[in-house]
Amino acid sequence: xxxxxxxxxxxxxxxxxxxxxxxxxxxxxxxxxxxxxxxxxxxxxxxxxxxxxxxxxxxxxxxxxxxxxxxxxxxxxxxxxxxxxxxxxxxxxxxxxxxxxxxxxxxxxxxxxxxxxxxxxxxxxxxxxxxxxxxxxxxxxxxxxxxxxxxxxxxxxxxxxxxxxxxxxxxxxxxxxxxxxxxxxxxxxxxxxxxxxxxxxxxxxxxxxxxxxxxxxxxxxxxxxxxxxxxxxxxxxxxxxxxxxxxxxxxxxxxxxxxxxxxxxxxxxxxxxxxxxxxxxxxxxxxx
Numbered sequence: 001x002x003x004x005x006x007x008x009x010x011x012x013x014x015x016x017x018x019x020x021x022x023x024x025x026x027x028x029x030x031x032x033x034x035x036x037x038x039x040x041x042x043x044x045x046x047x048x049x050x051x052x053x054x055x056x057x058x059x060x061x062x063x064x065x066x067x068x069x070x071x072x073x074x075x076x077x078x079x080x081x082x083x084x085x086x087x088x089x090x091x092x093x094x095x096x097x098x099x100x101x102x103x104x105x106x107x108x109x110x111x112x113x114x115x116x117x118x119x120x121x122x123x124x125x126x127x128x129x130x131x132x133x134x135x136x137x138x139x140x141x142x143x144x145x146x147x148x149x150x151x152x153x154x155x156x157x158x159x160x161x162x163x164x165x166x167x168x169x170x171x172x173x174x175x176x177x178x179x180x181x182x183x184x185x186x187x188x189x190x191x192x193x194x195x196x197x198x199x200x201x202x203x204x205x206x207x208x209x210x211x212x213x214x215x216x217x218x219x220x221x222x223x224x225x226x227x228x229x230x231x232x233x234x235x236x237x238x239x240x241x242x243x244x245x246x247x248x249x250x251x252x253x254x255x256x257x258x259x260x261x262x263x264x265x266x267x268x269x270x271x272x273x274x275x276x277x278x279x280x281x282x283x284x285x286x287x288x
Contacts, residue, residue, distance in 0.1 A: 001200040001269075001276060004170050006192045008185045009163040010034055017181040017191075025168040025194060032179070032191060036164040043157045050150035057143040072128040079121040086110075086117040172196040175276065195276065200269045201237060204282045205246060205260040214239060214284055220265045221283040227273065234282070238264035 017032035025031065093110035096102040176193035179185060202222060206214065214236060222232040240262040265282055267274060274280075 001172075002170070002196040003175065004168075004172070004194050004196065005190055006031060006166065006168065006194060008034060008166060008187065008189050008191060010039075010160045011185065011187045011189075012036070012038070012164065014179060014181050014183050014185055014191075017179060019174055019177065019192070021174050021177050023174045025172065025174065027169065027171045028167050031166050031168055031194075032181075034164040034166065034185065036161050039157050039160045039164070043154065043161065046150060046154045046157055050147065050154060053143065053147040053150050057140070057147055060140045060143050069128075069131045072124070072131040076121065076124045076128045079117065079124050083114070083117040083121045086114040090114040166191060168194050170194055170196045171198065197269055197272055197274070197276075200267050200274045200276075202234065202265040202267060202274075202280050202282060204263050204265060206263060206284075207258065207260055208243065210284075211261050214263065218284060221285075222265065222267060222280050223283075224274070224278060224280045226278075232267060232273070234265040234267040236263055236284075237266040238262075 012034040015033050015035045019025070019031060090110045090113070093102060093107045097104065097107040172194040174192050175195045178190040178192055185191065216236055216239060218236045220234045220236060222234050223230070224232070243259040243261055246258050246260050
């Protein structure tokens with residue numbers, strides 16, 4: 001039968017697990033739940049951050065409003081007047097220093113005031129030019145990339161929340177229970193093995209003499225002790241290309257040292273008649 005290992009795609013504490021070995025599950029039915037309090041909190045934080053980034057991007061794309069541009073222009077003019085006054089004071093101080101009327105310290109103060117006024121005007125002028133031209137494409141692109149990253153993070157957290165609900169990907173029976181409620185499970189941690197019993201296979205062995213007579217898809221008649229009056233149908237789904245010694249559970253030593261080839265016979269088991277490990281007899285039609 002096909003066995004499927006159920007692994008967790010997220011890490012966390014198992015908050016609900018109420019199955020045992022032998023329980024039957026449908027495809028898509030919940031096996032257990034992983035605590036999702038932490039990812040739900042992370043989702044709220046990520047959504048808030050993305051909202052802020054989206055607002056910033058919208059502002060950059062829209063550019064500054066007309067009144068903001070006008071305000072920047074007026075500020076430049078005010079600083080220009082301040083610079084002009086500082087230049088007049090500086091020229092006056094320079095003249096007075098040359099005539100020995102003021103001290104060097106007073107002159108230095110006027111010179112510093114002029115430099116500060118000039119730098120303030122230059123800085124305001126740059127801001128005004130930016131306001132007129134709008135934000136640079138590089139700034140907008142950077143904001144767009146930041147928003148994409150935030151949205152990708154949201155999608156990942158949403159997947160983690162969804163994957164906290166661990167389901168069976170097949171209809172089958174739990175043949176191995178590998179975790180308990182309350183345990184911490186890491187990413188990739190095994191929770192259970194579910195075996196799909198709708199389609200099972202029987203492993204048989206044939207001798208070298210018979211090896212050339214069988215082919216894939218060939219029909220096989222199968223009988224089991226539990227149903228002595230019924231003959232079931234199967235077909236060959238695998239033929240080994242390598243010889244091996246007869247399995248050790250064969251009764252006589254003479255048979256155990258013979259070389260044989262393994263064959264798998266697929267059987268439709270919708271009636272759930274065949275169980276794991278059940279012995280059976282198989283008859284392949286002789287094609288000679």
